[in-house]
Amino acid sequence: MNCPFGIKPRWERRKDARPQELLAAALDLFVEHGYAATRLEDVARRAGVSKGTLYLYFENKEELFKAVVRESIVPAIGDAEEYIASFEGPSAELLRWVIATWWERIGASKASGISKLLMAEASNFPDLAQFYRDEVISRASAMISSMLERGVARGEFKPMDINVATQVLIAPVLMLMLWKHSVGPCDQRILEPQAYLAQLTDMVLHGLLTTEQGGGGCADTR
Amino acid sequence: MNCPFGIKPRWERRKDARPQELLAAALDLFVEHGYAATRLEDVARRAGVSKGTLYLYFENKEELFKAVVRESIVPAIGDAEEYIASFEGPSAELLRWVIATWWERIGASKASGISKLLMAEASNFPDLAQFYRDEVISRASAMISSMLERGVARGEFKPMDINVATQVLIAPVLMLMLWKHSVGPCDQRILEPQAYLAQLTDMVLHGLLTTEQGGGGCADTR
C-alpha cells in the first residue's frame, strides 16, 4: 500500500470508479425489478461492495435513484439543449437529430427502463415523481419546445401551439420506451423502433414544415 | 337493527355482497398502487372490513389478485368468444365490434390498470405472470385469431399470417391501456382513445379486406 514506486495498488484503482459502479448496478436492478422491489443489498452486491459502502456515496435509496436518473437521463437533455443552441442548420435536420439521438442514448439503452418504472410506481413515491417531473419531464419538454420555437422563428415550421406539438412529439417516444419494457420482452416481432421513429419524424415534418424541404419518406404509415 | 338508540353493531352482515365489495376494493388498490405495494389491510379497510375478513373469502394475496383478474377481465374474453361464434354478419363489422367492445369493457375501465400492473411487475411475480399468460393473454389471442380466421375463411379478409396479424391488432390496444395508466394521468390532451381505435380499425380493415366492403369513415362503433 505504501508502494514507493508510485504504482497504484489494485484496490485504489477503483476509488473514483465506485459511484459509477454503484450507479450502473442500481440502474440494472431498478430497471429489472422496479424501484420498490430493488434491494439495496443487491445493488451493493452487484457492484461488489458492502451495503454500508453504498451509504457512503448515497444518502438513501431515494437519492441513489435520483443519482441514477441524473446520470443516465439528465445529461442527454443537457447535451440536446446545447446542440440546439449551437446548431445552425435547418430545423428539420435538427428535429431528426434530436429524435434519433434521444432514442440512441435513452430509448435504446437501459435508461428507458427508468421511464417505464416511474410510470408504474409514481403514485407510490410522490417525491420521486415530483423529482422526475422537475428534472426530466419539464426540461425535456422545454428542450423540445425550444427546438420547435426555433423552427417557427426561422420560418421553417408553421406557426403552432407549441405545448401541444411538444406533447405530440414526446408521446410516441415515451410509448416506444414503455413498449420496449412491457410488451417488447414478450414479443419482439412487431415494432421496429428505429424505423418507427424515422417514419414518425417524417410524418411530423410533413405536418410541421412550411414547405417540403424536409421530406423523404412516404408517410403512408400502413 | 332497528336499534332505537343508534348504536352501531361492530360489524354488519353482508354475506353475498362481501366478495364483490372486496374485489372492487382490491381492483381499485391494485390498479392504484400495483400488486406488491397494495397492502391487504388497506384492501380490507376500503371494503369496510377487517384484515381477517378478507381471508374468509380469499386464501391469500395471490388468490385475491387472480380473483380480480377473473372477475374483471376474463368474462369479457368469454363474451367475445361467444359473440364471435354466434355472429353471422360481415367480418369487418365483427372486428369493429370486438375492438370497440374491448375498449369499453376493459380499456376504458379500471381493469386496464391490471394489464399495466402486470407489465410492470411480471418479472417480480412469475406465478402471477404465468397465470395471466394462461388465462388472459393466450385466450384473448386465440379469440382474436379465430375472428381473423373466420374472415379469411369467408373470403372477406386477405390470406395472412394469423399470428402476426393477431399481435398487430393487440399491440395498439395494449399500448392504449398502458398509456391510460402511465402518461394519461399526467396529460390527457393527446390521445383520444375512441377516435384512435376507430382510426386503427379502419386502417387495419383497409389492409385486411379483399374488397372495400368494410367502409371508410363510418366509425359507428356500435
Next chain:
Amino acid sequence: MNCPFGIKPRWERRKDARPQELLAAALDLFVEHGYAATRLEDVARRAGVSKGTLYLYFENKEELFKAVVRESIVPAIGDAEEYIASFEGPSAELLRWVIATWWERIGASKASGISKLLMAEASNFPDLAQFYRDEVISRASAMISSMLERGVARGEFKPMDINVATQVLIAPVLMLMLWKHSVGPCDQRILEPQAYLAQLTDMVLHGLLTTEQGGGGCADTR
C-alpha cells in the same frame, strides 16, 4: 317439528348427543395434533357443527379440553375408586384388576394421548397442567395409594412407603402411554403392552406380597 304423534324429528335426535360428538371430535384432534395446534374450527367441522355452536357448549378452548379430560379419563378413576371401596377379595387380585382395567379404559384408548399431550405442552399452559394435576394425577395417585393401604391394612402386602410405591406403580403405565404415542407409531415391533403390564404386575406383587398367594407368572423379566 310440532310433531303431534310424538315421533322425534331427525334433527332433534342429536340434541343431547351434541356435547358428546364435540368431545369425541376434540379428543381425536387433541390427541392427533396436540393442544395448541388443534383448531376449534376443525373440532367443530369434525363434529358436523359450526364454530359458534361449539361455544354454546364450552366456554372456550381450555374448558373444552378440560371437558375432554373429565369425560375420557376422570370417570375411570372414579370407577376404580368405587371398585376398590366395594371390593372384598384379595388385594393381589384387586391390584391386577386395577392395572388391567386402567390399560383397557385409558391406556389402550385415545385417552392415553391426552396424557402424552400434557407432558408435551404442560409448560406452555400452566392452567391446564394445574387442572390435570388436581383432577387426574392426584386422584389417581390417591386411588392407587388407597389400594396399597388396603393391602397393607389387611396384612396382604408388606408394610411400605406408600407414596414411593404408588409412583413405582404409576410410572410404567405412564411410560407405556407415552411410548404408544411417541415411538409406537414409528415402530410397533417392540413393546407388547398387555404382556408388559402383566409381567409388571407379577413383579410388583412378588415384591409386595407377604406370602406367595398372588403368584403366577415367573418374574424372570427376560
Next chain:
Amino acid sequence: MNCPFGIKPRWERRKDARPQELLAAALDLFVEHGYAATRLEDVARRAGVSKGTLYLYFENKEELFKAVVRESIVPAIGDAEEYIASFEGPSAELLRWVIATWWERIGASKASGISKLLMAEASNFPDLAQFYRDEVISRASAMISSMLERGVARGEFKPMDINVATQVLIAPVLMLMLWKHSVGPCDQRILEPQAYLAQLTDMVLHGLLTTEQGGGGCADTR
C-alpha cells in the same frame, strides 16, 4: 468501547460468537416450549439480539431448528461412529461405552428435550420429522447396528436379528429421555437414569454374549 461516560452502544459486535449464542438460546426455548410455541423473537431476545439479527444467521425457523439438531445431537453420532470404527477392545466394553456416553452427551443434556419435542410435534411438521429421521434416527440406528454386527462378527455376541436388537437397545434410552422431559420435572424420585442404564446394559449383555466375559455388576461406565 472505552467510552468514558458509560454510554452503551446500541449493540455490540459479536460476530463469531453469535451463531453459538443463538443456537444455545434456541435450544433452551425449543426444549422448554416445543417447536411451534417457541417465538423467534424470544430466541433473539434471550440471545440478547433483535429479531432481525436471527435472520442474519438462520434462514428461517425451520433452519434454525435443524441447526440446533445438527449442533446438539448429530456430532455425538459421528463421534460414536468414529469410536466404534477405531475401537479394538471387546464388544461388550464398546457397548457399555456407547450407551453410557450417549446418556452423558445427549440424554443428560438439554439435547434430549429435542427428541421429546419431535415425538410430540412430528405430525404437525412433516418436514422436520423427515429431517430428523434422515439425519438422526437412521444414522443412530446404523451406528448401533454396526456395533452389534461387530460383536457378532468377532464371535463375541450371539447371532441375532440386528434390526430388532437395535430397536431393543434404542427404546429404553429414548424412553428415558422422554421421561426426563415429561414426568421427570414433576417427580424425580423414581428413575435414576445412570443406574437404570447400567442395569439395562448388563441385562442386554447377558443376553447378547456368547460367554460371560462381559461381567455382571461391574458397571464402570467409563
Next chain:
DNA sequence: AATGAATGAGAATTCATTCAT
C-alpha cells in the same frame, strides 16, 4: 339452539438504514 361472518391480537419474515470497528 344454531349459524357463520367478522374481528384483531399475534407470529414469521423482509429490508432500508445505522454505526462500531
Next chain:
DNA sequence: AATGAATGAATTCTCATTCAT
C-alpha cells in the same frame, strides 16, 4: 474509506373468540 452486524418497522397470514341473525 469500507465493512457488515445489528436494528425494528412493516407486511402477510392465522385462529380463538364474539355476536347479529
